[in-house]
Amino acid sequence: MTSSGIGVVGTGISGLTLALRLRQLGVDVTLYTEKTADQMRGGRLPNTVARMWRTRERERTMGCEHFAVEGSFATTAKISLKGAPPLEFRGVLDEPFHAVDFRLLLPALLDDYTSRGGRLVVTEPSPGAAEVEKWSAAHELIVVAAGRRSVAELFPRDETRSPHVAPQRSLLAGLYTGVTLAGFSYNVSPGCGEIFQMPMWTREGLAAGMMVEAVPGGPLEPVTRLSYRDDPRGFVRTLLDTLTEHAPRIAERVDPGSFAPLGPDDLLQGAVTPVVRTPVAKLSTGRIALAVGDAWITNDPVTGQGANLGSHCAWVAAEAIAQGGPYDETFAMSVAEEMWKMAGPVTEWANAFLQPPPEHVLRLLIGAATDQYLADHFVNMFADPIYAWSILSDPEKTESLLTSRP
Structure with a gap:
């Protein structure tokens, strides 16, 4: 042949x-x-x-830009680390996530x-x-x-x-109505897992995309195992309770009366x-x-x-x-x-x-909570993973970022 x-x-x-x-x-x-x-x-x-600017730039280069719909871009990212008090900051993205x-x-x-x-x-x-x-x-x-x-x-x-050799998180991804959209939201519940939420363009128009990442055996995991088809009301009630406990900043934007998955096929559960x-x-x-x-x-x-x-x-x-x-x-x-x-x-x-943050990363998060330059710098790292890992993997480079300015 x-x-x-x-x-x-x-x-x-x-x-x-x-x-x-x-x-x-x-x-x-x-x-x-x-x-x-x-x-x-x-x-x-x-x-x-979320597709970041280099991915979208490649699509534009190929003449394949699609669904650039107003409202489907996240121009800010908010990081929330649960605690008493919580550690929180919002950064402005140089280029939006889509x-x-x-x-x-x-x-x-x-x-x-x-x-x-x-x-x-x-x-x-x-x-x-x-x-x-x-x-x-x-x-x-x-x-x-x-x-x-x-x-x-x-x-x-x-x-x-x-x-x-085994999954480190149990996952629940879904598209939801009844959530006020407000940029990208990254919520960490220490020892329990993470919950992300962002605006998404869907088959039904704009909706809230949300991912629950639960530590196996922890208090977040049960919601990732629930069946929406078997008990829609129980699923929604348990998820809202989970958000209130582990991602309160998302829960504050939820309208309990209209909060629900778009449909049974708009949920994905599993682990990798x-x-x-x-x-x-x-x-x-x-x-x-x-x-x-x-x-x-x-x-x-x-x-x-x-x-x-x-x-x-x-x-x-x-x-x-x-x-x-x-x-x-x-x-x-x-x-x-x-x-x-x-x-x-x-x-x-x-x-x-997937592990608790080391001391130097925690110091960076604390710095970002009180310094807008660091907040903006941190959230933009997600679009530049080579640079991000060079900083986050090196205590000396992290310290230099904390103490220096352009």
């Missing part, structure tokens, strides 16, 4: 960004998807994520790809390594950006970069085990498979970096692929090394934030 172009498996933000950018750069590409655009639009909520339901965004990107002549192959659900091996024969390189079976079978866990996988697989066809996005790294969403890292890595891979082959193991490993320059700090930062 004559090989041509690049195969991309998966239509999350990584796979779609990679395929669209390759098309823009003149590279022949075939995209393999488990779902059509219409199936994506009609599915369950896949996540609640949140849109991926059941809208991803099919829009897929439509962009097909409208520009991109080849699309709709596959059976959850293809495995055998299917990827088969597809690889038709391509010079195959990039795996999603897929439960294929990921587990092709890319084993990298033990040196994966300190966790943070893991880094080996990024390159040798296939029986003689080809190489390269992992990007969630196929390579799954971090806990505690620092909000998943979609942004996936977009970044896809862009890095596209730029390298466009330079030409041979697309051998040496090429794939060099791409992985380049992606790790961002992925490494993101991963270490996410794992660190």
Whole structure:
């Protein structure tokens, strides 16, 4: 079989960004998807994520800016650390965070790809390594950006970069009505978990996107296990009680009379085990498979970096692929090394934030509560993870930030 172009498996933000950018750069590409655009639009909520300015800039560069709706941008971020008294501050974002339901965004990107002549192959659900091996024969390189079976079978866990063997949080993500929208809200209940909330553009218009991250076995966890379908009133009552106890600043903006999920399909419950996988697989066809996005790294969403890292890595891979082959193991490993320059700090930062803050980070948070410069500086770190981790991982650099000014 004559090989041509690049195969991309998966239509999350990584796979779609990679395929669209390759098309823009003149590279022949075939995209393999488990779902059509219409199936994506009609599915369950896949996540609640904020896309930051570099991700949005990449989308604009590709001519793929969608749903830039007034009200769906967070221009401020408020950090609240529960205590007596609470430690709180609000920072102004240099560039707003944007949140849109991926059941809208991803099919829009897929439509962009097909409208520009991109080849699309709709596959059976959850293809495995055998299917990827088969597809690889038709391509010079195959990039795996999603897929439960294929990921587990092709890319084993990298033990040196994966300190966790079990989920560190139990998760409840959802879209809600009855919440006054007011920027991005990051709430920490020490020893219990975190609750995030932000405005999102959804299939029903503007709504509140919210994520509960509960420490397993702690007092936040029960709400992540409740069934809304079985007991809608009990679910809403328990969630509101949870917010009042663990995220009072969100609870203050809730109207109890209208607070509820948009619908049963607008909730996502589960847990993820943070893991880094080996990024390159040798296939029986003689080809190489390269992992990007969630196929390579799954971090806990505690620092909000998943979609942004996936977009970044896809862009890095596209730029390298466009330079030409041979697309051998040496090429794939060099791409992985380049992606790790961002992925490494993101991963270490996410794992660190699953633990209580060390003394120097706590000092920074205390400083931000009384100094607007530090407050603004801290919240803008979320859009610059390499810089953020360079500060947060180094007590001396943190101290320098606390005592110096531009």
